[in-house]
Amino acid sequence: xxxxxxxxxxxxxxxEYIDMVDSCKTLKELKNIVALWKPLCLxxxxxxxxxxxKDFAKFxxxxxxxxxxxxxxxNQLMIILMPEILIRVSIVARKFNAPWGVAYHRMKExxxxxxxxxxxx
Numbered sequence: 001x002x003x004x005x006x007x008x009x010x011x012x013x014x015x016e017y018i019d020m021v022d023s024c025k026t027l028k029e030l031k032n033i034v035a036l037w038k039p040l041c042l043x044x045x046x047x048x049x050x051x052x053x054k055d056f057a058k059f060x061x062x063x064x065x066x067x068x069x070x071x072x073x074x075n076q077l078m079i080i081l082m083p084e085i086l087i088r089v090s091i092v093a094r095k096f097n098a099p100w101g102v103a104y105h106r107m108k109e110x111x112x113x114x115x116x117x118x119x120x121x
Contacts, residue, residue: 002036002037002038002040003039007101007104007105008101009099009101009102009105011099011100011101011104012099012100012101013040013086013089013100013101014086014089014090015100017037017040017041017086018081020036020037021033021034021080022063026056027053027056030059031048031051034048034049034080035049037083040085040086041083042083043083043084043117044079044083048080051076055076058074058076059074062074062077063081084117084118085115088107088115089103089107092107
């Protein structure tokens with residue numbers, strides 16, 4: 001499991017996460033990967049753990065389309081590819097041209113509430 005207390009200042013967790021998700025060929029692999037990232041991707045974890053084989057096939061199909069620039073209205077796909085906490089930290093990192101890990105630690109220090117899901121604050 002990804003340990004939030006072990007995130008280095010130079011880590012790029014958003015990129016690492018999406019690379020790992022994109023490497024999944026089976027639903028079991030996706031569930032295992034998202035379970036590793038649960039502390040930072042709880043919303044994605046909740047979606048993936050409820051997925052069926054049919055949902056996973058749709059996920060793969062829509063992801064393939066997105067890589068070609070054809071965007072779908074698949075809410076499950078959006079949540080899995082862009083978990084809320086990863087998005088928030090990524091926005092701050094890009095705004096300040098800082099590594100993801102630096103943004104994460106600064107947000108944790110100044111506003112730990114921002115690192116909780118919006119429906120759990």
